[in-house]
Amino acid sequence: MAARVPLSYPAADITRHVEDLVLNCPDLSGFLKDLASFCAGQQAYVSGDVSCGVTVLRASGIPHTGGSEEPTRSLEDVQTRYREGPGLSAALDEAMVLVTDLRSEERWPSFIDAARREKVLSVLALPVQLEGAASAAMSFYSLRPHGFGREAIASAHALAADASKGLRLVLRIATLRETEQNLRTVMAARPPIDIAVGVIIGQEHCSQDVALEWLFRASRARNIGIRDLASEIIATAGNAHPVKIHFDD
Incomplete structure (x- = not known):
């Protein structure tokens, strides 16, 4: 992960910025990438240098992932490919997952191998509340063990809550587009x-x-x-x- 300077958005403007992301990038893949980059910068205020990944699981069966950096996106993809990892557990179980030191972690072997190659030592994964059968998680990755204290966890919870509003809207837009495409396919x-x-x-x-x-x-x-x-x-x-x-x- 490259060094990161925290973004300069005041906390009060987080929700407004997420809304701007929806307007500027309404397609799901682009939105997840921009959302992850924004949340990584915000979380850096309290956690130092971190990266962020977002995974969305939909009823269609095709997962969608985004990362603030390409290695982070790869970690999200590894979890959906092998069906294991802290982010996937957070999304499916709708519960926070905190890994304080990956060096002593034995769950999710495929994910652990990939994370260690990226020198990740601690992970914080939170569920993102969505509608219907869809589920999602936002994960933060740190190169330090015990990289997420009480303040960092509270900040991540707030980011996940604000992200859910924009993500629900983007998923509605994506569903409408897919429905339109299905109708066009049917007519053709x-x-x-x-x-x-x-x-x-x-x-x-x-x-x-x-x-x-x-x-x-x-x-x-x-x-x-x-x-x-x-x-x-x-x-x-x-x-x-x-x-x-x-x-x-």
């Missing part, structure tokens, strides 16, 4: 999708709305385009073993 590929929906209705004896929702969910779960999945369903409809769409309730 309507004939095969209509036929596939009819096939699913015949297989499952369900409503059109349920069949269309199953089609979207299967597309996300299998990571293939909805038009390609619809074509696959149509092509195998007359076979002895047609493609069937099943989801547990």
Whole structure:
């Protein structure tokens, strides 16, 4: 981590600055990077030189990460890739995770190896409150053991609380954009999708709305385009073993 001079934003302006980040960078990836950089600078007032990472877990199953520095972003990615780490635990358990000295830590071996390569010795991870099925965490990394005292923890809690407001708004924007894109995709590929929906209705004896929702969910779960999945369903409809769409309730 490079040396950092604390940013000059007064504490009272933190919420306003997060709102500015939303306006200036409404796409999720850019917002997470800018948010992490801003929070790292703010936390430096009480923790000294630290870096910050943010991870967002969404119902779509695709995690989104951001870091104040590229090595920090990599630490966030390691956690989502191996499904372990303090930030991931904070997000999923909705509880603070404090690691005072990584040299004696035995949890999360993949993350520990990556953090030690970056010379990180202490970590503070906090959940960021979101809406619905989404969850998130903000993590601070220090090159010193016991890098986060009582004042630092209080400051990080305040930053996570303020960050949640902007992050909820950005996620709403992202969801609206994804919904619009899904609608455009549906309109462009309507004939095969209509036929596939009819096939699913015949297989499952369900409503059109349920069949269309199953089609979207299967597309996300299998990571293939909805038009390609619809074509696959149509092509195998007359076979002895047609493609069937099943989801547990």
